[in-house]
Amino acid sequence: MKIHKYDTVIVGAGGAGMRAAIEATKRSRTAVLTKLYPTRSHTGAAQGGMAAALANVEEDNWEWHTFDTVKGGDYLVDQDAAEILAKEAIDSVLDLEKMGLPFNRTPNGTIDQRRFGGHSRNHGEAPVRRSCYAADRTGHMILQTLYQNCVKEGVEFFNEFYVLDQLITEEDGVKRSAGVVAYELATGEIHVFQAKAVIYASGGCGKFFKVTSNAHTLTGDGQAAVYRRGIPLEDMEFFQFHPTGIWRMGILLTEGARGEGGILRNKDGERFMEKYAPVMKDLASRDVVSRSIYTEIREGRGCGPEGDHVYLDLTHLPPEQLDAKLPDITEFARTYLGIEPYTDPIPIQPTAHYAMGGIPTNVQGEVLADNTTVVPGLYAAGEVACVSVHGANRLGTNSLLDINVFGKRAGIAAADYSQKADYVDLPENPAEFVVSQIERLRNSTGNERVAELRRELQETMDANVMVFRTEQTIKTAVEKIAELKERYKNVAIQDKGKRFNTDLLEAIELGNLLDLAEVMAVSALARKESRGGHYREDYPNRDDVNFMRHTMAYREVGADGSETVRLDYKPVVQTRYQPMERKY
Amino acid sequence: MATPVMDKVEAQSAASPYITVTFRVRRFNPEVSAEATWQDFQLEIDPKERVLDGLHKIKWDLDGTLTFRRSCAHGICGSDAMRINGKNRLACKTLIKDINPEKPITIEPIKGLTVLKDLVVDMEPFFQAYRDVMPFLITKDTNEPTRERLQSAEDRERFDDTTKCILCAACTSSCPVFWNDGQYFGPAAIVNAHRFIFDSRDEAGEQRLEILNDKDGVWRCRTTFNCTDACPRGIEVTKAIAEVKRALITRRY
Numbered sequence: 001m002k003i004h005k006y007d008t009v010i011v012g013a014g015g016a017g018m019r020a021a022i023e024a025t026k027r028s029r030t031a032v033l034t035k036l037y038p039t040r041s042h043t044g045a046a047q048g049g050m051a052a053a054l055a056n057v058e059e060d061n062w063e064w065h066t067f068d069t070v071k072g073g074d075y076l077v078d079q080d081a082a083e084i085l086a087k088e089a090i091d092s093v094l095d096l097e098k099m100g101l102p103f104n105r106t107p108n109g110t111i112d113q114r115r116f117g118g119h120s121r122n123h124g125e126a127p128v129r130r131s132c133y134a135a136d137r138t139g140h141m142i143l144q145t146l147y148q149n150c151v152k153e154g155v156e157f158f159n160e161f162y163v164l165d166q167l168i169t170e171e172d173g174v175k176r177s178a179g180v181v182a183y184e185l186a187t188g189e190i191h192v193f194q195a196k197a198v199i200y201a202s203g204g205c206g207k208f209f210k211v212t213s214n215a216h217t218l219t220g221d222g223q224a225a226v227y228r229r230g231i232p233l234e235d236m237e238f239f240q241f242h243p244t245g246i247w248r249m250g251i252l253l254t255e256g257a258r259g260e261g262g263i264l265r266n267k268d269g270e271r272f273m274e275k276y277a278p279v280m281k282d283l284a285s286r287d288v289v290s291r292s293i294y295t296e297i298r299e300g301r302g303c304g305p306e307g308d309h310v311y312l313d314l315t316h317l318p319p320e321q322l323d324a325k326l327p328d329i330t331e332f333a334r335t336y337l338g339i340e341p342y343t344d345p346i347p348i349q350p351t352a353h354y355a356m357g358g359i360p361t362n363v364q365g366e367v368l369a370d371n372t373t374v375v376p377g378l379y380a381a382g383e384v385a386c387v388s389v390h391g392a393n394r395l396g397t398n399s400l401l402d403i404n405v406f407g408k409r410a411g412i413a414a415a416d417y418s419q420k421a422d423y424v425d426l427p428e429n430p431a432e433f434v435v436s437q438i439e440r441l442r443n444s445t446g447n448e449r450v451a452e453l454r455r456e457l458q459e460t461m462d463a464n465v466m467v468f469r470t471e472q473t474i475k476t477a478v479e480k481i482a483e484l485k486e487r488y489k490n491v492a493i494q495d496k497g498k499r500f501n502t503d504l505l506e507a508i509e510l511g512n513l514l515d516l517a518e519v520m521a522v523s524a525l526a527r528k529e530s531r532g533g534h535y536r537e538d539y540p541n542r543d544d545v546n547f548m549r550h551t552m553a554y555r556e557v558g559a560d561g562s563e564t565v566r567l568d569y570k571p572v573v574q575t576r577y578q579p580m581e582r583k584y
Numbered sequence: 585m586a587t588p589v590m591d592k593v594e595a596q597s598a599a600s601p602y603i604t605v606t607f608r609v610r611r612f613n614p615e616v617s618a619e620a621t622w623q624d625f626q627l628e629i630d631p632k633e634r635v636l637d638g639l640h641k642i643k644w645d646l647d648g649t650l651t652f653r654r655s656c657a658h659g660i661c662g663s664d665a666m667r668i669n670g671k672n673r674l675a676c677k678t679l680i681k682d683i684n685p686e687k688p689i690t691i692e693p694i695k696g697l698t699v700l701k702d703l704v705v706d707m708e709p710f711f712q713a714y715r716d717v718m719p720f721l722i723t724k725d726t727n728e729p730t731r732e733r734l735q736s737a738e739d740r741e742r743f744d745d746t747t748k749c750i751l752c753a754a755c756t757s758s759c760p761v762f763w764n765d766g767q768y769f770g771p772a773a774i775v776n777a778h779r780f781i782f783d784s785r786d787e788a789g790e791q792r793l794e795i796l797n798d799k800d801g802v803w804r805c806r807t808t809f810n811c812t813d814a815c816p817r818g819i820e821v822t823k824a825i826a827e828v829k830r831a832l833i834t835r836r837y
């Protein structure tokens with residue numbers, strides 16, 4: 001075991017982690033621990049764009065953007081945070097441009113902007129061009145640009161280091177962050193990082209679904225690490241299902257395709273979104289479009305022999321436009337489906353895409369131990385966190401924005417804190433939990449296999465807690481997850497070695513997914529209403545009287561060692577906007 | 585009841601898209617043996633699936649010790665460049681049907697970088713070469729503009745191709761010059777220098793060109809086009825290298 005000491009430790013090197021690192025490195029001695037090489041992070045998969053009311057191509061302002069964000073989130077958004085997001089959007093896009101990001105340009109040389117779902121002029125009048133983009137690889141360019149600037153600033157990375165535990169020292173009832181424990185993939189060695197401030201920027205957890213746009217590595221390690229140590233998780237029942245994933249594979253085809261004029265059609269060729277969202281049509285918010293697609297499928301208007309998908313039609317768009325604006329996704333259709341988007345419509349279905357919930361933070365990125373108490377020295381930003389700027393449903397292009405705005409804020413706040421704070425003493429035996437977890441898996445002679453349990457988990461999640469949910473389906477999922485958690489105790493791995501033991505890490509990642517799936521299902525069961533990404537067929541309406549509040553899920557360990565999820569609730573911050581019915 | 589046998593067989597083959605393929609994988613684990621060996625795995629797989637899906641089938645159902653890097657599974661993270669049937673490709677962007685599945689499919693680590701275990705190589709020298717070309721925008725303006733810097737659509741287009749790079753190392757590790765001499769910067773580093781040299785906003789082109797004028801720089805390139813063939817992002821790598829060479833001669837870019 002090795003012990004390291006840093007002022008600031010950042011967990012994750014995606015967009016949020018590297019944006020934080022650029023700030024923190026200038027102000028404090030900083031280490032970035034990341035399980036992937038930074039440029040492999042899933043921010044690089046983002047296609048469509050980053051929202052900011054630059055008003056480069058038409059009238060726009062941050063107040064309209066704030067409103068759209070609050071409405072898009074079905075009013076579960078904390079409005080003070082949404083206002084910060086929309087205001088600071090403008091500088092965060094300009095920051096990236098100055099760092100070198102090659103945005104697409106207008107004829108006068110300014111940053112070009114395009115339409116995206118749910119973004120409108122003057123509170124819902126018509127779609128507005130607010131998304132700043134670099135072809136359909138905006139996330140790739142953000143990730144590359146941030147990495148380039150990390151190289152420039154000399155950021156210190158520990159690549160292929162997996163953070164497996166959060167160290168918390170509790171004194172007089174006050175929880176403080178003492179550091180993290182990491183596992184080095186190349187050697188199997190365990191490293192304890194003592195740090196005055198820790199920032200989680202470890203991304204999402206979409207891999208508990210089968211059809212998903214998320215990478216294999218998005219297994220919610222950060223959420224699980226803090227949850228196990230008594231930090232709550234907020235709004236985990238809210239997961240976004242993106243309307244246009246490649247049929248059966250889940251690979252994303254950006255909403256920018258519809259922003260450029262693409263149309264969704266059922267088997268009769270009908271542009272069905274006109275029925276469900278007369279004004280915004282194909283560009284209504286994602287939860288609305290995903291439900292509409294499944295309604296078409298359920299009512300027998302799906303395409304293909306099994307009627308289990310619909311089409312994204314780009315055939316009326318000029319090939320030059322597809323080549324210039326959507327080169328990557330048209331290539332995906334060719335590579336993975338053998339389909340030529342110039343001439344044929346693309347089979348799509350909704351795909352599990354984005355976790356609105358996560359580690360609760362305030363607008364400085366400080367993690368909360370309950371509804372109000374900050375955990376000194378602990379921060380989170382990006383998809384792992386819940387500020388909450390996305391509420392019950394995130395608008396497209398608001399996440400690349402979130403990681404930049406709140407990554408920067410968390411980086412500054414954490415470094416400032418670590419400049420004035422002292423180290424917190426490490427617990428007696430800091431690596432104990434990780435060592436015992438690894439030893440148990442290495443020595444297990446059980447008969448359960450990681451891959452099988454993960455398959456069963458993904459199948460139950462897809463079947464029971466996806467776009468449509470009912471009491472019955474969620475209960476089925478809760479029971480299945482409990483069974484899988486039991487069986488997980490008997491999981492065994494084949495690779496017993498130290499070097500690059502990805503067999504071992506997949507087993508640990510599965511444990512994290514199981515914990516988070518349980519939190520999601522239990523939170524969903526209790527929310528007896530429909531709001532944003534959480535749709536209950538047995539409670540089809542939003543219920544502001546009983547459920548205009550954030551879910552806070554805590555892990556409870558009984559005297560007999562049994563684990564349960566305890567739910568509590570937190571008020572939503574409302575400033576200017578009163579909840580209204582959401583129409584697009 | 586007399587059911588014609590042929591129909592049954594036909595119906596079955598129509599229902600099941602699966603075929604049997606052999607994956608012949610180069611295995612190496614110094615914890616076990618100092619020697620690398622070939623190991624065959626038989627798989628039932630839909631030919632429309634990816635080589636990566638095949639590797640997962642092995643790892644998840646047959647042999648958990650098989651080790652490779654991967655993340656996104658659709659060709660954008662650059663984790664899984666490997667030598668498939670002797671050519672550098674991304675396992676997640678290569679469909680089984682496209683690589684002659686009647687014969688055993690050989691899978692090896694990319695060449696020229698030290699193999700650490702199975703398909704995992706040491707990427708550090710690759711990233712070091714990248715860092716050495718100063719891969720970040722350098723400007724000299726003393727007072728930064730308050731808004732964005734302006735750039736015409738044409739100027740933006742000038743370096744579009746080289747912004748697509750995902751640092752997968754397929755190009756560099758397909759280059760015979762790099763195999764023979766690991767000191768050569770390699771195509772990927774030159775691609776990333778190109779991305780800045782031809783960006784109208786950048787003001788350090790001269791410095792970057794000097795770095796690449798080095799004995800281990802662009803002049804080592806022998807224009808074998810392996811890199812261009814290997815690039816999963818369709819970047820015209822050899823052309824980018826040629827443009828850097830020309831810029832070195834003309835000092836115009």
Ligand SMILES: Cc1cc2nc3c(=O)[nH]c(=O)nc-3n(C[C@H](O)[C@H](O)[C@H](O)COP(=O)(O)OP(=O)(O)OC[C@H]3O[C@@H](n4cnc5c(N)ncnc54)[C@H](O)[C@@H]3O)c2cc1C
Binds near residue numbers: 012038044
């Ligand atoms: C296909 C796709 C397209 C998208 N398109 C858009 C878009 O157009 N616009 C938009 O706004 N949003 C988009 N999104 C959403 C957005 O891209 C993501 O929410 C955002 O990039 C997440 O960034 P992040 O920095 O929080 O996490 P990631 O980029 O996922 O980074 C996570 C980091 O954490 C590290 N990590 C994870 N676990 C550990 C651990 N245990 N120890 C150490 N390190 C760890 C990883 O190595 C990685 O570096 C898209 C998402 C997807 C999947």
Ligand code: SF4
Binds near residue numbers: 753772816817821
């Ligand atoms: S130029 Fe192409 S092959 Fe080379 S590293 Fe970049 S993406 Fe990979």
Ligand code: FES
Binds near residue numbers: 659
């Ligand atoms: S797994 Fe990301 S490029 Fe293949």
